[in-house]
Amino acid sequence: xxxxxxxxxxxxIHELGKSCYKNALPKKETAADRFRQTAKWKRKAxxxxxxxxxxxxxxxxxxxxxxxxxxxxxxxxxxEDFDRRLDDENLVTLCDLHHKQAESGEITKKELYEIxxxxxxx
Numbered sequence: 001x002x003x004x005x006x007x008x009x010x011x012x013i014h015e016l017g018k019s020c021y022k023n024a025l026p027k028k029e030t031a032a033d034r035f036r037q038t039a040k041w042k043r044k045a046x047x048x049x050x051x052x053x054x055x056x057x058x059x060x061x062x063x064x065x066x067x068x069x070x071x072x073x074x075x076x077x078x079x080e081d082f083d084r085r086l087d088d089e090n091l092v093t094l095c096d097l098h099h100k101q102a103e104s105g106e107i108t109k110k111e112l113y114e115i116x117x118x119x120x121x122x
Contacts, residue, residue: 052093
């Protein structure tokens with residue numbers, strides 16, 4: 001006999017590990033979502049990672065060198081200013097942990113801009 005659980009989505013009882021799609025609302029795709037799927041963004045993200053030597057720039061600022069699970073973060077979010085989506089000065093390479101912290105505001109925009117501006121103050 002399979003173990004069952006109460007489904008938080010529909011309130012019914014389902015086998016453990018089975019997903020319930022009842023009453024699931026489809027996610028509305030935004031302009032930012034569509035942009036992130038473009039070849040132009042993928043090329044730019046790769047260029048930024050290369051600029052940042054394939055290292056998390058926040059870790060590097062604190063004397064650590066993290067090169068796994070990297071992504072390129074928009075300091076000013078695309079939803080806030082779509083025109084800055086490809087600006088080098090608005091993009092920084094971060095590891096998963098620091099990307100989540102930047103998204104939640106634990107790492108401030110000011111801190112991230114200061115890291116990036118060092119590339120352009122030389």
